[in-house]
Amino acid sequence: xxxxxxxxxxxxxxxxxxxxxxxxxxxxxxxxxxxxxxxxxxxxxxxxxxxxxxxxxxxxxxxxxxxxxxxxxxxxxxxxxxxxxxxxxxxxxxxxxxxxxxxxxxxxxxxxxx
Amino acid sequence: xxxxxxxxxxxxxxxxxxxxxxxxxxxxxxxxxxxxxxxxxxxxxxxxxxxxxxxxxxxxxxxxxxxxxxxxxxxxxxxxxxxxxxxxxxxxxxxxxxxxxxxxxxxxxxxxx
Numbered sequence: 001x002x003x004x005x006x007x008x009x010x011x012x013x014x015x016x017x018x019x020x021x022x023x024x025x026x027x028x029x030x031x032x033x034x035x036x037x038x039x040x041x042x043x044x045x046x047x048x049x050x051x052x053x054x055x056x057x058x059x060x061x062x063x064x065x066x067x068x069x070x071x072x073x074x075x076x077x078x079x080x081x082x083x084x085x086x087x088x089x090x091x092x093x094x095x096x097x098x099x100x101x102x103x104x105x106x107x108x109x110x111x112x113x114x
Numbered sequence: 115x116x117x118x119x120x121x122x123x124x125x126x127x128x129x130x131x132x133x134x135x136x137x138x139x140x141x142x143x144x145x146x147x148x149x150x151x152x153x154x155x156x157x158x159x160x161x162x163x164x165x166x167x168x169x170x171x172x173x174x175x176x177x178x179x180x181x182x183x184x185x186x187x188x189x190x191x192x193x194x195x196x197x198x199x200x201x202x203x204x205x206x207x208x209x210x211x212x213x214x215x216x217x218x219x220x221x222x223x224x225x226x227x
Contacts, residue, residue: 004156031213043118043205043218044157087156091213100213101170102147104156 002027002092006105013112016077021086021108024070029093031100033071035064036087038107044087078112085109116140118219120206126225127196135191135222139208147207147216148181148191157205163189164212196226 003026013019032051036044048057050066057064063074073086085107091100119138127133139146144165149157159173165186183189193200203223207216
């Protein structure tokens, strides 16, 4: 069974204090990995897609990287508005079909204090 | 439409009643997912459509849950004989084609009393 584990469950940072969130996975046939941001009361908002090991994507203060067993979301000099829950999701083969199943981790709650 | 639209936003129903939750995906998106999300948890997969075909329903908890997408656009998730344990946020997402990023709606908060 595909498993996605995010760590830490919660992270508190001071404004400007850089850190990383981890998403480790045990899956058969990874097709891609997605990062989402979710604000309280809202639906997940798409951030990045990574398709192969070694790939990196950047957006403002966020950078996502992918290896064969895990992905990191690096946050550089965070601001209070970066506070949110960050979710990763893996896209995997579903029974040998062309369809990829999207399975989410439980999320990391990030709080950035001014 | 501009984004994924779900209705109603909130639904309170009595135990034993049937409910239907609607999802209107982004125009032109062929793939549609239904998820259920408990507070403090990541979304839990329920079912997936490619066009009108339901390609995966392995996440539906039991046979009281069903979903359809008859014309390959709007989808309805139906829960029959609701129980209190069905109370949750139900989220719909769509993607342009298979195996690409999915975009989520605001969700429907279902409360069974």
